[in-house]
Amino acid sequence: MDIRIQPSILSADFANLETDFASISSADGIHVDVMDGHFVPNLTFGLPVVKRMQEISTLPLDVHLMIEDLDRWAVEYAKLGVFSVTMHIESCRDVVGTIKAVKSTGSRVGLAIKPATPISAIEPYLAIVDQVLVMSVEPGFGGQSFIPESLQKIRDLKAKLNALSLSTWLQVDGGINLENIEAVAATGADTFVAGSAVFTASDRAQSIVSLRDSALKGSLTL
Ligand code: DX5
Ligand code: ZN
Numbered sequence: 198m199d200i201r202i203q204p205s206i207l208s209a210d211f212a213n214l215e216t217d218f219a220s221i222s223s224a225d226g227i228h229v230d231v232m233d234g235h236f237v238p239n240l241t242f243g244l245p246v247v248k249r250m251q252e253i254s255t256l257p258l259d260v261h262l263m264i265e266d267l268d269r270w271a272v273e274y275a276k277l278g279v280f281s282v283t284m285h286i287e288s289c290r291d292v293v294g295t296i297k298a299v300k301s302t303g304s305r306v307g308l309a310i311k312p313a314t315p316i317s318a319i320e321p322y323l324a325i326v327d328q329v330l331v332m333s334v335e336p337g338f339g340g341q342s343f344i345p346e347s348l349q350k351i352r353d354l355k356a357k358l359n360a361l362s363l364s365t366w367l368q369v370d371g372g373i374n375l376e377n378i379e380a381v382a383a384t385g386a387d388t389f390v391a392g393s394a395v396f397t398a399s400d401r402a403q404s405i406v407s408l409r410d411s412a413l414k415g416s417l418t419l
Contacts, residue, residue, distance in 0.1 A: 198387055198419065200412045201225035201366070202405050203259050205392035206250075207241065207339045215253050220401045226257040226280060228370070228390045233264035236288050237337035244273055251277050261309065261370065261390075263336050264288065268295050275304035283307030283330050283368075286318045296325055307368065311336060312344050316354045323363055328388065329354060333381075334371030339392040343372030348384050355385025378408050382415030 205228040209217040218227065229247060234240035251258055257280030264270060267289045275282045275298075282299050286308050289295055299306040308319045309330035319329060331354060333347035351369060358365050369381055370390035378389060389412055391404075398404035 198416045200382065200409055200416060201388040202395075202409050202412070203228040203368075203388065203390050204395040204401075204405070205230055205339060205370070205390050208392035208396035211242075214250065217396070218250075218254055218256070221395060221405065222255060223402045223405050224256060224395075225388075226259045227254060228392075229258050229260045229279075231260060231262050231264055231274070232337065235265045236285065237263045239337045244270075244277070247274060247279070248277050251279055257281070259283070259390075261330070262288075271295050272298040272302065275299040275302040275306075278302075279304055281305035281307055281328065283309050283328065285309045285311065285336075286322075287311060287314060292322060293325070296322065307366075309370075310350075312347065316350060316357065320357065323358060323361060323365060326365060328366035328368050329358075330368040330370055331386070332371055333369050333373070336371075341372055343374075343377055343381075347371075348381065351381065351384040351386050358385075373408075375404070375407055375411060379411040379415035382412040383418045385419060387416065 203226040204221045207230040232239045232241045259281045260279050261283050267284045271284050305327040307328035333343050334341040366388045367386045368388035369386040373391045374394040395404050
């Protein structure tokens with residue numbers, strides 16, 4: 198199984214993004230957390246900043262939208278040419294229409310669920326998205342602890358994807374570190390967001406290698 202490590206730039210130095218992007222060039226992508234201060238209590242950045250990130254990044258940008266009114270805004274992020282746009286099901290009204298609009302730009306599309314949202318909320322759409330994201334912390338802040346109940350959720354979601362013979366990427370975001378990534382990979386996740394675990398490491402490139410190695414080890418038990 199392919200394993201992907203995507204550092205979250207929520208933990209980066211926003212005054213030195215170009216330097217911080219370069220420090221994680223061995224990653225598989227960069228996870229970009231867009232927060233609007235409404236859907237989540239925190240506020241990060243919006244379209245103009247993601248546009249510049251897309252211009253300077255050599256890695257694919259995986260945009261995680263934690264904002265209201267996705268029906269209007271998701272496609273605008275996709276139009277920037279980013280690699281993928283992931284939307285929270287809790288914040289989308291016309292889910293199928295918005296998925297189609299994002300896909301029509303050439304971007305990959307994902308659906309995310311908060312810790313309290315059951316996987317049944319995204320089940321009807323599994324066949325028409327490229328990735329699903331299980332939040333393993335309450336969205337809004339980096340550096341929180343992994344919620345252990347997420348493991349069963351990932352397991353259940355993986356079982357559903359397998360039952361439908363779908364190769365949809367299964368992403369997990371929040372509290373991922375070297376201590377738990379192997380166990381999380383053993384539940385079927387293949388795409389790992391890690392913010393503080395990468396950015397606080399003394400050697401970021403090495404931390405990405407170590408995370409990938411441990412995740413691979415966990416995935417071999419599947
Ligand atoms: C939280 C964000 C995460 C966060 C992860 O709302 O979606 O991407 O940056 O940070 P860590 O890995 O520190 O939990
Ligand atoms: Zn995120």
